[in-house]
Amino acid sequence: MRDAFGKFRTPYYYYDTQLLGETLAAIKSETDKHEGWHLHYAVKACANPKVLSQIQQAGFGADCVSGGEIRTCLKNGFPASEIVFAGVGKADWEIELALEAGIQCFNVESIPELEVIAEIAERMGKVANVSFRINPDVGAHTHAHITTGLAENKFGIAKEDMIRVIRVARQMSGIRFVGLHFHIGSQILQMDDFQALCFRVNELQDQLEAEGITDVKDINVGGGLGIDYQNPDGHPVPDFKAYFDTYAKYLKLRPGQHLHFELGRAVVGQCGSLITRCLYVKQTATKEFVIVDAGMTELLRPALYGAHHQIQNLSSTSPERTYDVVGPICESSDTFARDCQLPLTKRGDLIALRSAGAYGETMASQYNCRELPAAYTTEDLNL
Ligand code: LLP
Numbered sequence: 001m002r003d004a005f006g007k008f009r010t011p012y013y014y015y016d017t018q019l020l021g022e023t024l025a026a027i028k029s030e031t032d033k034h035e036g037w038h039l040h041y042a043v044k045a046c047a048n049p050k051v052l053s054q055i056q057q058a059g060f061g062a063d064c065v066s067g068g069e070i071r072t073c074l075k076n077g078f079p080a081s082e083i084v085f086a087g088v089g090k091a092d093w094e095i096e097l098a099l100e101a102g103i104q105c106f107n108v109e110s111i112p113e114l115e116v117i118a119e120i121a122e123r124m125g126k127v128a129n130v131s132f133r134i135n136p137d138v139g140a141h142t143h144a145h146i147t148t149g150l151a152e153n154k155f156g157i158a159k160e161d162m163i164r165v166i167r168v169a170r171q172m173s174g175i176r177f178v179g180l181h182f183h184i185g186s187q188i189l190q191m192d193d194f195q196a197l198c199f200r201v202n203e204l205q206d207q208l209e210a211e212g213i214t215d216v217k218d219i220n221v222g223g224g225l226g227i228d229y230q231n232p233d234g235h236p237v238p239d240f241k242a243y244f245d246t247y248a249k250y251l252k253l254r255p256g257q258h259l260h261f262e263l264g265r266a267v268v269g270q271c272g273s274l275i276t277r278c279l280y281v282k283q284t285a286t287k288e289f290v291i292v293d294a295g296m297t298e299l300l301r302p303a304l305y306g307a308h309h310q311i312q313n314l315s316s317t318s319p320e321r322t323y324d325v326v327g328p329i330c331e332s333s334d335t336f337a338r339d340c341q342l343p344l345t346k347r348g349d350l351i352a353l354r355s356a357g358a359y360g361e362t363m364a365s366q367y368n369c370r371e372l373p374a375a376y377t378t379e380d381l382n383l
Contacts (some may be wrong), residue, residue, distance in 0.1 A: 004381045005314055005350050010277040011294035013361045013375040014352075015051055019236055020271040024058040026237050027267065030244040036257065040084050042223050042264030043069045045358040048375050051268060052076040061104070063223070063262035067094035074101060084220065084260070086133065086181070088113075088154055095120050095128075105129040107181040107220065109156055111165060114175065121174030130169060131179040131218055134159050136200040138184050138193070155183070159204060163211050177215070179258075180204070183222025186265060191246045197221060198250035205254065219253065220260035227269040229308050232354045238266040265358035272357020274299050274309075274373070278349040279328070288323050290345050295327025296334045298373045299356055300363045303333040310354040311337055318344035325351070329368055 005014070031037045040063040041055045047069065053076045056062075061082030062073045073083055085098050086107035095117055098106065108114050108130050121128040135156030157165055162180075169177045184197050201219060208216060225243045228235035243266075253259060276294035283289075301307035311325055320341040327334040336353060345351075364372050 004383050005275055005352075007381060008275075008374065008376055010275055010350070011292075011298050012275055012373055013048070013298075013356065014273045014275050014381065015048065015268075015357060015375065015377045016271045016273075017050070017054060017378045020051065020054055020268065020357075021058075023237050023267060023271065024055065024060075026240050027263070028058065030240045031261075034244075034248065034259070036253075036259060038082075038258060038260045040082070040220075040260060040262045041267055042262045043073060044362060045264030046268040046272065046360070047072050047362055049076055050375075050377050051271075051357075052078075055267065060267075063264075067091070067097045070094070070098055070101060070103065080104075084131075084181075084262070086183075086262075090117075092116065092120060096124065099124055099126045099128060103129075105131050105178055105218070107131050107133045109133045111157075111168060114165070114169060114172070118172040118174040127174060127176050129176050129178045131181040131220055132157055132162065132165055132169075132177075133181040133183070134162050134204065136182050136184060136197055136204075138196045138200050156181075159200075162204060163207065163213070166208075166213055179216050179218030179220060181220040181222065183262065184224055186224050187226040188224045189226040191242055194221075194224070194243065194246045195250050198247060202250075202252045205252065214254075216254070216257065218258050218260055219251070220262065221247065221251070223262040223264050223266070225263055225266040227265055227355060227358070229310065229355045232270050232310055236270050238270075240266070267358075269355050269358035272355075272360055274353040274356045274360060275314075276351050276353065278313075278345050278347055278351060280347060281323075281345060288321065290323045290325045290342065290351070292325060292327060292336070292351055294353070294373070295329035295370075296331065297327075297329055297365050297367050297370045299336070299353055299360050300365070301356075301359060302336050303331070304363075309336065309356055311340055311342060312352045312354060313343045313345050313349050314352055315349035316343040316345060321345075 040061040042063045056077045062078045064070045065087040080101040083103040084105045088109045133156040169175045276292040280291045296303040325336040
């Protein structure tokens with residue numbers, strides 16, 4: 001095992017393609033039970049080309065938030081007709097690119113954005129399919145930085161404005177209104193939160209019906225299902241049954257309506273690890289530090305959100321000691337774990353930071369003029 005991981009220069013991302021395959025199969029087996037359910041993988045979680053093409057081949061569409069993501073998806077085999085495009089700040093060139101490619105739908109977050117899309121579509125002689133992202137004002141039990149469905153967040157259109165914006169859209173020749181879009185946040189493990197979203201969507205659908213708006217073709221409930229960062233080996237595949245059953249049970253779709261999901265983290269989170277090497281073990285008056293060759297530049301989540309990633313020493317089975325595991329970057333927040341138990345660690349040991357498949361490689365930066373991390377799969381390592 002160690003030999004395989006030692007084959008490439010660290011730090012790098014490792015993707016377990018077998019686990020990814022099992023995860024995709026688990027999702028499929030739940031959603032295939034329902035007619036008219038569609039999956040759009042949230043590309044922001046991991047845009048690695050090999051990972052993307054495996055997801056595409058499993059039959060997923062894509063949820064993109066930038067022109068760059070749309071281009072990456074088209075390059076990796078996703079048909080434009082299965083791409084949805086979200087984001088509070090779509091630039092004109094990104095709108096043009098999406099219209100040119102013929103994407104499925106824009107998830108629109110404001111009237112000024114709608115006006116620009118209409119104007120560009122008319123100029124290009126196209127009609128843009130539009131879903132409105134409605135802020136459901138539903139809280140989620142997750143980190144404040146990644147809750148998005150509260151009225152105070154910048155995302156979406158206030159639910160009180162829903163009917164007005166749909167009426168405005170219907171007057172515009174460059175726009176075809178197709179549905180409603182929601183997303184309440186990320187790393188959500190309590191199914192009650194998704195249940196609350198279902199109740200809110202039902203309520204909004206009743207309001208629409210009362211106003212005679214009965215042409216809502218698509219309901220998109222976003223993503224948000226969390227993973228077990230504490231125990232990745234105990235729960236390598238998230239509880240998709242509980243998640244999808246919640247929607248099947250509580251969401252009242254109208255006849256012929258299609259339901260769309262935009263899962264990111266739950267698809268790729270557990271299949272990725274950041275592989276790094278211990279450079280030095282440093283003893284100070286109060287602490288023992290394991291200094292590794294990966295830092296916040298490769299995996300930002302601990303520094304940005306105080307996120308926990310399980311750390312494993314792949315090279316040692318010696319008795320455990322207490323260490324702080326830190327990176328080489330010139331910031332105190334460049335710390336992966338404080339007071340964590342690891343087997344006796346020495347220079348050269350290979351260390352895995354687990355559950356790093358989602359928002360790991362995609363959030364890497366070149367701070368300190370570092371290179372972006374490489375990435376390998378099970379096949380590359382001959383595991
Ligand atoms: N749809 C929309 C509109 C979103 O904003 C997001 C994530 C997703 C879908 C996918 O959510 P997921 O299924 O992955 O929870 N960088 C943070 C997470 C940011 C999530 C942003 N939006 C982290 O590392 O935890």
